[in-house]
Amino acid sequence: MQGTPTLEDVARVAGVSRATVSRVINGIRNVAPDIQETVQQAIATTGYVPNRAARSLVTRRTGSVALVVSGAGGDVGGEPFESQVFADPFFGRVAGGAVAFLRPRGIHPVLMFAETAHARDQVIGYLRQGSADGALLVSTHGEDPLPRLIVEAGLPAVLWARPARPTPISYVDLSHRAGAELAADRLVARGCRRVATISGPFDVRASQDRLSGFQDAMARYGHPYIPGVEGNFTHDSGEAGMHRLLAEHPDIDGVFAANDLMAQGALLALREHGRAVPDDVAVIGFDDSSAATACRPQLTTVRQPMEDMAGEMARLLLAHIEDPDFQVTSVIFPPALVVRQSA
Template sequence: MSSDPPPPRPATLEDVALVAGVSRATVSRVINGAQTVDPALRRAVERAIANTRYVPNRAARSLVTRRTGSIALVVSEEERRTVADPFIGRMFTDPYFGRVVSGLLEVLRPVGVQMLLMLADDDVSRTQLVSYLQQGHVDGVILISSHAADPLPAMLTSTRLPAVLSGRPPQPTRISYVDADQQAGARLAADHLAGLGRRHIGTVSGPMDMPAGQDRLAGFRAAMAAHGDHEVISVEGDFTQAGGAAAMKRLLGELPDLDGVFIASDLMALGALPVLHGQGRRLPEDVAVVGFDDSSAALACSPPLTTVRQPVEEMAAEMARLLLRAINEPGRPAQSVIFQPTLVVRQSA
């Protein structure tokens, strides 16, 4: 009488070390987010963890470390709860959020750290959120917050919970963050449009209460001034597709002979390009357009969008690494990591 074969033995640290070709201690340091591991060795260990399907024993470890093995991804937004502009709907349709999650999981999944998604868009929800976090449900926080009036970065700092912010903090705060050089990216857009010989150049900026909106506009204007244009016409957008369409209509009203435009996000460009087409403007013959982000929205544009790429997935992965280090090294000082953007030339300019 045959019996079923025994279930496969769970992978161990030693198995991972053997597959990765490193020591057991190196595997342990990678799992614990240690800063001292060489990046190439870290990647080898992360691949080995995935290949062996190693699962850290978080339950046993938490008894010793008092850690939960989970972090919170907190999305904090200004209060908008209208039917026309639902907060959750915008979050899941904006390509940026998916790219952030992908980059975070690239680092967190191999070391067995779970991620909770938490939302906050008003004073009540922010207070409830901080109360929940202070009860020890997670080991740290990745925070996506972009509006200058948002109190959550300072609220998190006061809890002493390890936290990393996506983007430059709106106000000086002792919190680690990862960002792209937004002004340098906007300068790339300005140099490209000026280099094409465009003479009537305008811009659809991001919101002026957001550091990204402020920095992209400042960088663009500074670069255009260096090219001799000291009075660039700017119309404020809101980083949404509908907002891009509305802003482009306003910009054409103020600058009818527009022949070049920097649109401060690909999603806004996706809304703005049909407005140009609707007025008979050919791209790039009549109007050259440069976006910002290099998201999926850039490829959805017609024609495909020339844009400034910020490496969101790589930036998110670095946020995860910074957070793991902060969790494993209490008292570690806050630090910032700035990535350099690049220009991706397609058919719109």
């Protein structure tokens, strides 16, 4: 009995068979209370910990899921992909929400990135070799081929956001259109009449929805044309976008940015142009991220309950893992407007 103790060792100490120890550990079937006690004793004295690999081998479960951040197909210039991912606090909140749900269930997420074809293969391979029971997938770009690959491989997975092309896979999303409407309502209610928008990249579905939802809502208010520029969700693109917007439409009095980081950038540009926020120009962001309260004036923004959404993803994934016939499901969360000072 050297090295790590095994079931065998515990069984010997307790004077029972391996099977009985296994039963006690897994709480399966009745085992007489006194024997249970003896076994617990033996486990304690030997310091036994079940070997995960051995257990996985027979149960076909690992007790871990992949948390995959997936990019487009192309290569990423400049900074490595991993660093980019974390630049936006977005991913951190999703990870946190997922962990909050998974951890009490003894499941741990394995961090993976899939920005290139090679990396995608690695992810699929990882899943197929049974290193994780399923995947939580966050795509940063619309045309991500990974969801399809996963479906083809028949692996359990849940997406963050509706896939660009219809794919039979469960997902959790926000009603982006409803969020954009909230922003439009607020801007109009404040009396803004010349409203513009800084959208996210067009190849991201959420960007499209936020943009069109905003445009439609404004159209209903009698503003059929809304000037807009395309950003890429970064601080800098928001700043640059706002400069462009001001150059072309100096009389703007309201801006809806597709995320807080860009709204924050817009604030900077506005200040540079001497516009007071919210008096001259009202600004609304999206996400209610930490950036929203880190700038002055603090941002009025559309709140996305990311942690809850991520938790729901985890819940759905476990359901899929548990029951392979679990119906493909989508859950859409409602947004909420958080009013602060910028609008």
